[in-house]
Amino acid sequence: MKQYINAKNICxxxxxxxxxxxxxxxxxxxxxxxxxxxxxxxFLLGKxxxxxxxxxxLLILSCVxxxxxxxxxxxxxxxxxxxxxxxxxxDGILLGLLLPIKTPFWLILIAVFLTIVIGRxxxxxxxxxxxxxxxxxxxxxxxxxFQICHIENINMNLILLEFTESYQQKQMSVASIWLGEVGEWxxxxxxxxxILAFFYLKKNIxxxxxxxxxxxYLTLFIFSNYFVSNSWIDILKNLGTxxxxxxxxxxxxxxxxTPVTNIGQILFAVFLGIFVYIGTFFFxxxxxxxxxxxISNFLTSLYDYFGNYYELKYxxxxxxx
Numbered sequence: 224m225k226q227y228i229n230a231k232n233i234c235x236x237x238x239x240x241x242x243x244x245x246x247x248x249x250x251x252x253x254x255x256x257x258x259x260x261x262x263x264x265x266f267l268l269g270k271x272x273x274x275x276x277x278x279x280x281l282l283i284l285s286c287v288x289x290x291x292x293x294x295x296x297x298x299x300x301x302x303x304x305x306x307x308x309x310x311x312x313x314d315g316i317l318l319g320l321l322l323p324i325k326t327p328f329w330l331i332l333i334a335v336f337l338t339i340v341i342g343r344x345x346x347x348x349x350x351x352x353x354x355x356x357x358x359x360x361x362x363x364x365x366x367x368x369f370q371i372c373h374i375e376n377i378n379m380n381l382i383l384l385e386f387t388e389s390y391q392q393k394q395m396s397v398a399s400i401w402l403g404e405v406g407e408w409x410x411x412x413x414x415x416x417x418i419l420a421f422f423y424l425k426k427n428i429x430x431x432x433x434x435x436x437x438x439x440y441l442t443l444f445i446f447s448n449y450f451v452s453n454s455w456i457d458i459l460k461n462l463g464t465x466x467x468x469x470x471x472x473x474x475x476x477x478x479x480x481t482p483v484t485n486i487g488q489i490l491f492a493v494f495l496g497i498f499v500y501i502g503t504f505f506f507x508x509x510x511x512x513x514x515x516x517x518i519s520n521f522l523t524s525l526y527d528y529f530g531n532y533y534e535l536k537y538x539x540x541x542x543x544x
Contacts, residue, residue: 243309245427249420250316250473253412254283260403260412261324278324279409285331286322287315293339314338317355317473320409321466322362330365334358353477353520356513363510397456400463417468424472429481431488432495433471439496440467466509467499470516480520484530491526495519 258279266276294311318334326334335358342354403413421433444458462468475481475495482488495515502511 243313245424246313246473247316249424250313250320253416253420253469254279254316254320254409256416257403257409257412261409282322282324282326282331283316283319283409285328286319286335287312289332289335290315290318290339293335297339297344310343311339314343314355318358320469321355321359324409326362330362333365334362337361353474353480353516356474356517359513360517363513397459397463400460411466412469414463414468417472421472428472429476429478429488431485432476432481432492433468435489435492436471436475436496436499437462437468439493440500443496443500461503461508467512470509470512471495475516475519480523482523482526482530484527484533486533487523487526487528487530490529491519491523494522494526 262271262276262279265271266273290311294308315335318331318338322331322334337360338354338358342357401414403411403416421430424430441458441462444461475492482491498515498518499508499511502508502515505511506514
């Protein structure tokens, strides 16, 4: 019976794995929107140079081409049939979306190496976390190392500031934040677009994870209003500036490293919300979300164990929960 439940769920999600084209359409729309907001409009207003207006495009292209290079080397000289071409494209795009725009090229190389070699090939099949987030975490680590070693580098200081400070959300209105006018990431698109993307992709992703995650996170924040001075404005700003919606939609629902069972997905999302909430006391919500996803991925098997137990005990007809 347990094997039947697992096979049923795995079959369902293998069918959803064929929806890369749908996912690509959504990501391309978000990329285009963000490029217009932080590239074309500022250039037309005379705030940035023409080269700076092309930085978002150059970052995306660099990450995609480098991921393809890693994919070609890995599939032809190291392993075979360990890495899908569609996954390579998604990894490259997500890296370009999640890295700050002014990330140095050598640091992009390190992020791609960690994503492809460590995240995809070395730990293939082991749920250590979304491969792209491993590359992002490596960028954060190098930025911190530069600070510890007192190495002066303007770009590295800006990158660390983006990951560790939330100074911008205090200076912007809720409307500006929810229209996607904050942050040095292309992924900091309009949270409104993320909500629309959720409804568009609902049948092709593990939709319970973003829904229960946001519900848990907001519940904890609302409850904390009784003890600390968080207003509704602060909550909306935090939810809009921390990349929480984007990460919960495109990274927390990754097929290989998240639970298969429905109850497992709910447990995953609830504890993810708790981890992120606790992390915001020490880091920004963006960095907390990255760490929380990686930590939660280690517990995927445990969540699925309880999920299988619940379905075996209470679901007599194997219906969707």
